[in-house]
Amino acid sequence: MALRDFGEKVKKQFADFLELPGDVILDLPKITLFGDLKLYIENHRGIIEYSTSGVRIGVREGEVIVAGEGLLLRNVLPDEICVEGKITALSFSY
Amino acid sequence: MLFFKIMAFLQGYLVLHVIGNAPERFVNMAAGRGIYLWDVEQLNQEIVIIKVFLRDIKALRHIARRTSCRFRIRQRVGLPFYWAVLRRRKALTLGAFLCLATLFFLTSFVWVIEITGNEKLDSSHILQAAEQAGLRRGTLKWHIKPGAVEEKIIDQLPLLSWSGVYIRGTKVTIEVAERIVPEDGDQQPAHIVAKKTGVIKEVLVLSGHQTVEEGDTVSVGQVLISGEIFPVVDPQQLEEEDSEPEEEIKPLRYVHAMGIARARIWYEGYSEVYLVETGKRPTGRQKNRISIKFNNKEIILSGNQNQSEPFEMYESKILINKVPEWRNIVLPVEFITVKYFELAEYRETRSRPAARRMAEERAQAMAEENMSDDARIEERWMEEVETADSDKLVRVRVVIEAVEDIGMEMTFQP
Numbered sequence: 001m002a003l004r005d006f007g008e009k010v011k012k013q014f015a016d017f018l019e020l021p022g023d024v025i026l027d028l029p030k031i032t033l034f035g036d037l038k039l040y041i042e043n044h045r046g047i048i049e050y051s052t053s054g055v056r057i058g059v060r061e062g063e064v065i066v067a068g069e070g071l072l073l074r075n076v077l078p079d080e081i082c083v084e085g086k087i088t089a090l091s092f093s094y
Numbered sequence: 095m096l097f098f099k100i101m102a103f104l105q106g107y108l109v110l111h112v113i114g115n116a117p118e119r120f121v122n123m124a125a126g127r128g129i130y131l132w133d134v135e136q137l138n139q140e141i142v143i144i145k146v147f148l149r150d151i152k153a154l155r156h157i158a159r160r161t162s163c164r165f166r167i168r169q170r171v172g173l174p175f176y177w178a179v180l181r182r183r184k185a186l187t188l189g190a191f192l193c194l195a196t197l198f199f200l201t202s203f204v205w206v207i208e209i210t211g212n213e214k215l216d217s218s219h220i221l222q223a224a225e226q227a228g229l230r231r232g233t234l235k236w237h238i239k240p241g242a243v244e245e246k247i248i249d250q251l252p253l254l255s256w257s258g259v260y261i262r263g264t265k266v267t268i269e270v271a272e273r274i275v276p277e278d279g280d281q282q283p284a285h286i287v288a289k290k291t292g293v294i295k296e297v298l299v300l301s302g303h304q305t306v307e308e309g310d311t312v313s314v315g316q317v318l319i320s321g322e323i324f325p326v327v328d329p330q331q332l333e334e335e336d337s338e339p340e341e342e343i344k345p346l347r348y349v350h351a352m353g354i355a356r357a358r359i360w361y362e363g364y365s366e367v368y369l370v371e372t373g374k375r376p377t378g379r380q381k382n383r384i385s386i387k388f389n390n391k392e393i394i395l396s397g398n399q400n401q402s403e404p405f406e407m408y409e410s411k412i413l414i415n416k417v418p419e420w421r422n423i424v425l426p427v428e429f430i431t432v433k434y435f436e437l438a439e440y441r442e443t444r445s446r447p448a449a450r451r452m453a454e455e456r457a458q459a460m461a462e463e464n465m466s467d468d469a470r471i472e473e474r475w476m477e478e479v480e481t482a483d484s485d486k487l488v489r490v491r492v493v494i495e496a497v498e499d500i501g502m503e504m505t506f507q508p
């Protein structure tokens with residue numbers, strides 16, 4: 001695990017040094033939030049759980065949890081998901 | 095988003111109910127295989143609604159089996175399904191196609207030919223010329239060459255200086271412009287006669303024999319310039335022959351008299367204006383009542399429902415529209431529109447000078463009414479007529495002296 005952590009560290013420094021966007025090098029999710037109405041998440045790893053009150057979306061080494069009311073998945077694409085509804089909270093868990 | 099909706103409609107999509115323990119896995123696997131899903135919504139604990147393109151449905155069956163989910167098609171939306179309906183209902187498709195074909199067939203003929211711009215020339219001549227160039231009722235539109243028809247019409251009818259042929263739908267409009275040619279009537283023998291009573295001021299003879307002198311008073315219809323030319327008679331000879339029985343002198347020849355005969359003419363105008371004027375006039379407010387009359391029953395469609403009067407004072411105008419008669423069928427239906435115009439009483443008081451000015455204007459207008467356009471006003475008199483009730487109203491008389499050409503051509507048979 002230590003070797004992998006080291007690898008990550010090098011990557012992050014490399015990205016910082018070259019001022020490259022993190023989502024490309026580090027494989028991070030890119031989340032765009034439009035008020036509390038709409039959320040785009042790019043570079044995801046699939047839906048873990050879906051209901052109208054909450055959506056859990058897998059990302060690299062963890063998940064993004066969107067809580068809200070009347071949530072629906074407007075788009076489901078291999079690399080992008082759009083969640084619509086009244087969003088009340090957005091959290092990460094690892 | 096609208097673009098996407100249109101594309102989805104054209105390609106056809108399905109609304110599915112996915113039933114199973116883990117619809118998320120179903121969605122993930124579908125997305126992972128490049129199947130586009132949208133509007134994923136949870137209906138209740140077990141059922142999730144998704145939308146998917148028609149072309150992806152086969153792949154979904156496989157995914158459903160792998161993820162132990164089931165799905166049910168709830169709704170089919172889009173053009174491909176309409177196509178399927180049409181394929182099943184062959185008669186409907188055929189009918190629609192036939193309808194379009196008939197429409198196309200019928201609109202490819204010329205049904206109406208309209209001719210505009212001809213005043214002297216009869217339309218039938220133009221139609222004949224157009225027919226020679228291939229334009230007649232019932233010909234196919236694309237067989238007509240507007241340029242060729244235009245040329246033919248101009249060739250055939252020297253009276254026309256220009257023609258234009260326009261095809262609009264099933265109607266062909268032929269526009270023509272006529273050449274202005276001198277009329278034959280100009281060569282006929284004619285007198286110049288007076289069209290108004292007046293005192294001759296000057297006569298200019300271009301052709302003919304002058305019969306009136308300056309200062310003569312002429313009445314309507316009197317010959318001013320004669321078209322009969324008499325032989326010159328020696329005055330001496332005339333005296334000698336005085337005793338002899340008078341022989342009727344025959345005119346030598348007849349001409350078309352031309353010339354200008356200006357005369358003084360007096361025009362009179364009279365008007366009276368009350369200092370205090372009362373009456374009724376429209377206020378501009380208006381109400382309509384539309385009704386249908388069927389046989390003798392009248393049904394009011396809009397406007398005042400009860401037959402009561404719409405205004406305290408009003409005048410009404412009734413318009414009746416009938417269905418045009420066709421053959422022997424007369425429909426007993428009439429559309430009746432009644433327009434009510436509100437009237438209001440008014441009372442206007444004027445000062446004496448204002449009333450006088452108004453009366454003068456009216457009298458002037460009245461006098462000028464009969465004046466011809468080329469008349470030149472020489473002098474103008476205005477007088478107030480004094481009467482017993484002069485304190486109530488102003489009476490004004492206007493006399494205009496004008497000089498104008500009173501000559502008028504009148505042909506005669508020699």
